[in-house]
Amino acid sequence: MAHTEPRFHVPAPHVRPGDTPDFSHIAIPPAGEAKRPATDVAGMETRDLALGLVRVLDHNHQAVGEWDPKLDPDVLREGLRHMVLTRVFDDRMLKLQRQGKMSFYMKSTGEEAVSVAGAMAMQNSDMVFPSYRQQGILFARGRDIVDMMCHCISNSRDNLKGRQLPVHYAWAEGKFFSISGNLATQLPQAVGYAMACEYRGDGEIAATWIGDGSTAEGDFHGALVLASTYRAPVIVNVVNNQWAISTFQGIAAGEAPTFAYKGMGYGLASLRIDGNDFLAVYAATQWAAERARAGHGATVIEHFTYRADAHSTSDDPSGYRPKGENEIWPLGDPVERLKQHLIGLGEWDEERHAALEKDLNEMVIASYKEAETHGTLHDGPLSPVESIFEDVYAEPDWRLRRQRQDLGV
Amino acid sequence: MAHTEPRFHVPAPHVRPGDTPDFSHIAIPPAGEAKRPATDVAGMETRDLALGLVRVLDHNHQAVGEWDPKLDPDVLREGLRHMVLTRVFDDRMLKLQRQGKMSFYMKSTGEEAVSVAGAMAMQNSDMVFPSYRQQGILFARGRDIVDMMCHCISNSRDNLKGRQLPVHYAWAEGKFFSISGNLATQLPQAVGYAMACEYRGDGEIAATWIGDGSTAEGDFHGALVLASTYRAPVIVNVVNNQWAISTFQGIAAGEAPTFAYKGMGYGLASLRIDGNDFLAVYAATQWAAERARAGHGATVIEHFTYRADAHSTSDDPSGYRPKGENEIWPLGDPVERLKQHLIGLGEWDEERHAALEKDLNEMVIASYKEAETHGTLHDGPLSPVESIFEDVYAEPDWRLRRQRQDLGV
Amino acid sequence: MAKMNMIQALNSGLDNMMERDPDVISFGEDAGYFGGVFRVTANLQTKYGLDRSFDAPINEAAIMGMAIGMAAKGLKPVAEIQFADYIFPGLDQIVSEMSRLRYRSAGQFTAPVVVRSPCGGGIRGGQTHSMSPEAFFTQVPGVQVVMPSNPYDAKGLLIAAIESPDPVIFFEPKRLYNGPFEGHSGGALSSWGKHPKGEVPEDYYSLPIGKAEVVREGSAITIVTYGTLVLVAQAAAEKAGIDAEVIDLKTLVPYDLETIARSVNKTGRCIVAQEAPRTSGFAAELAAQVQEECFYALEAPIQRVTGWDTPYPHAHEWAYFPGPDRFINAMNAVLEA
């Protein structure tokens, strides 16, 4: 019944479950090779960077080349701490989800550098419009961990009043925009926000994150059109973790050479970077932020990375990709790479690392205990039931008042 | 009240009403310069063509360079005839609209080569998904002129039963898809159709046309993603006539170097061509059609042209651009250029041209007389009133049957 | 007081608000330099600068998204969708984002955008320049929906919309832009200058969102409608000499149930009318709620006067349009029932 040959082209990944993991088709240029242009370079001049791969940490975990942001070891240690915490937190939450403590969870394992270094290279006053996989930003911006957990278990202290799925954080104080479940919608919003920053003249900028698969949405295009036309001070981060649930990146990319290269079509500065390299992410973000703040417009940054774990707790990747890919993924693990870099600098060691992991683990466990004192999804207390009628409008109209009565709350 | 300097960048055209028309900022490379790659070239290899301007007719109206399609003079004369007819038809319909004979009209003046040469370089069995400004395709495909007019005056012979605005033609027999009033929607449809051609294996392809302004729509992006991913046999023509109603092309383009270059972001073959050069349009379309038919996928063609007249009968361009721009528009007039080319070849002369114009004018006038014998918008006969309830579904359901009764028809 | 048509009144409302509040900005396709294809935003760019009245790319989703982002930063964006028929590419940003931002962030972020868009038929616009898509929005928790029927209300409500802390979808019945309309296709266009609601203060004023108005008092039957049909219903009652009470809803969400119920409880008979296709239009909501609210007062079934369940035809638009005769037939049916 099935044609052996499909009658039109449908791209497929190199390997599928049962096959041996293999990334040999992916070219990884050596670290340090990429040039770092001035931040006022014309967008069109960034072509090589859009097609290449900015890498700072080499295979010996040393920082090399023009893009080395030359960060103070304290900053590196801080970044390492945020990344480890992100991972520890994710792992714990997954366990808790498996125990039925929350309805859903999404990890960012393997992508911690993208969010943590991105956030650290910006100002805390810059607004971020993340997707659901940049929880690292929250750690980098110092969000209270108990608060995060209370959101995830939707208890009485959930700052979103139990209205959102877990991990769909919003935190105005930390300039962390409300995460939408609808893909790509945050992009034109980020551009509009960035334009408003210029309008206000307050020196702030905006950044947004979108997955490889989501770049196919119309809003990705609309946002880049806006960003290009109004030269908005915004950073558009494409997190190419190579998977969109079960769909490999080739379905969104088609014949496009890279996701960064899409930015070229709008004349925007476009960089493709090693997303598992803390220093590369930091340096690229710093470059783009400086460019934006100086009025030279938007930058598209493709973070080349790999979704090391399942899409979410509703997903099991063994159905669509070979096991063990992550172990041979050539760009490695972002935590391990920064750790080794710090060790190489003589600024870190295995003991301290083990202690850090232990501390953070304990802290996370203790935090969860505290979080539960504010209630659990199943046994409460939750946000009061009547709160479901609040915040639909600034003031409930007669319909909502009646409906609240009907519900008897 | 107004800030002298806008707080964010908003692009503006070089000149506005009252200013002297000026195109000196537009670089026009000489004809014949562009290389013509093999039709199986990798999309990414067409970069120079996406940034350049394929031109065949030089300033002496001679065909030069690799892109010269070396057409038989009969074909050139046929093309000339279709273009002249398009213009004569448009001019007459405008007059008739001004006389109140139809509710609305849209001319394609100055853009006749885009549609006529495009259609002629394809097979008549290839489906076209035009916007509202490619009526030239209908002439090239030999549509009955009385039928076209009957549509425009919505009379009893209107093959669309008076349901559509004038110029929103549909002609299945001529493989001319139903024109939508909603911009850009035809693009993903064309890609789907093209995929279905491959599925059927009938050797057919599809082509679609979109305006410069409309490339900002999400559907433009969606279509290019599809075309790239499934390597669809489709030609995506971007008609850059530099205006979208009152909005200059810079609002859609932003910092993008060309509209053709947008195709590069998807790895598609992308050509920017002189849209007022019949031979260039023919050659580029032929190239893209051959590429598509051979299974090498889609081509984006930017036709660089100028909307010589108003957007529609509802528009008056003197409110937003200087008068007289068309006269100094450096790529000239497509009809005049092909005419001069033929004259230069010794295959045409002024007398024959004048006679052609006269004949076509008379034919159009006579056709209109005939069209009116089938009714006029104001005095009828129109399509029967009850026809408004037909074709909503294959069969009207109880609601439509009742409603027809309610209307008493 | 000045005589204004609806375009001038809307323009005046925008002008007042841009003058008063530097955070108010206006944009849309052709809405900047040229001032909009219907000229509602005329002269604002000259007066307030390129950044406060500007042209947007043809991407309604991007326009909505940009507006949301700006509003989240505290600006008051008034975004124009050139025709209501073209709002659909932007619908996701309205339904999934603008309407829910306050809710999903528990009040931390809000998007009080005003979306202005000309709607409705009767201008030979064919199926893509004639839609009345209000029922796509009346079902969306978190947005308010407004549709004025005259210049005075248009300005007062637009100002209220700009001042609303919630997103407002503001539909402008384009058939009424240049003059009142009584539903007779052939009839000469009368002018707002001669209509009392064509008297419009040049200065700031606002009208409350959520308040309907009884624009014609009567005791035999209640007609509840909005936009162009308000004038058509009045004309039909006049023509037929029926003592109908006509309610101009003005705000669809939240609609003024109190005013409606008071009238229906008095008349015992009710017609609800919309220009959109019949099935699942906003008139269905009105009928459903009125029969629940006023069941024991009702002496006859509530009738709906609506467009047909077809796209808006071009040549036969007057066969589609719910004109005075359809109102008169419905009134007679309800009165005879």
Next chain:
Amino acid sequence: MAKMNMIQALNSGLDNMMERDPDVISFGEDAGYFGGVFRVTANLQTKYGLDRSFDAPINEAAIMGMAIGMAAKGLKPVAEIQFADYIFPGLDQIVSEMSRLRYRSAGQFTAPVVVRSPCGGGIRGGQTHSMSPEAFFTQVPGVQVVMPSNPYDAKGLLIAAIESPDPVIFFEPKRLYNGPFEGHSGGALSSWGKHPKGEVPEDYYSLPIGKAEVVREGSAITIVTYGTLVLVAQAAAEKAGIDAEVIDLKTLVPYDLETIARSVNKTGRCIVAQEAPRTSGFAAELAAQVQEECFYALEAPIQRVTGWDTPYPHAHEWAYFPGPDRFINAMNAVLEA
């Protein structure tokens, strides 16, 4: 006959049709290799090839547009929108294109696409995995709208939808995918295997679009609903021991007015129910039409049982969901009125 849950039944319907008709093809986000996040399209790629069951990019507008183009060429595309909440980016292609292609081309081109999409709440999906957006479609002339409530109907109606010459928006209540549901949040999931409508022929069969079914006979009150609430309404009537007649609409457009009217004329009392927010939902259409049709038979106002006018909350989804208690309250109110 086999025991199937709704996922298996839908999969079987697709399988039958792909087997019978080489023009039937299926695609959507994650719907190819993996067989869909809910596994409705499982194994189709292996069986029918990469070009007949394939993964689509995440762009719902492009998916709809591609389907329209394919259908215009004569294929029978069955396109999956992963969650009904995500249909909005594709709405323009449905409202402005798919629904009107036949009309605007006067029958020269048609787009008989089937759009499959899981809808509804009760799975702790939060506001973006719980919507019931059917009323966005019931108001669109040119599309049919279907929502089955059990495996047997799901398969028969899906096959009918694929065979329909018109576009069909086919909503699958995901709460019912794996088992019947009586509206008790805590209750254990029962299985379709024990339900008569879980008996599903493995071979081709089809059920008529436009026909409702009286799934519970009764004489005291008529409950008209569709999807998940059909089961909830039955359970509520059972629990309260009320002699309610429950009508499973199955097709929303065109809905089966005859069956509804017959029942309401018999019982004299009516409840219409939907899971979507109350204002301007599809229940309003039903109420508006039923009061018009059955006015003189009605002994009490028609009540609507609906979701609230809020986004679908996550933690408190059972406070939002119109469960058995809300049905029982409404039945008591209608019976006492």
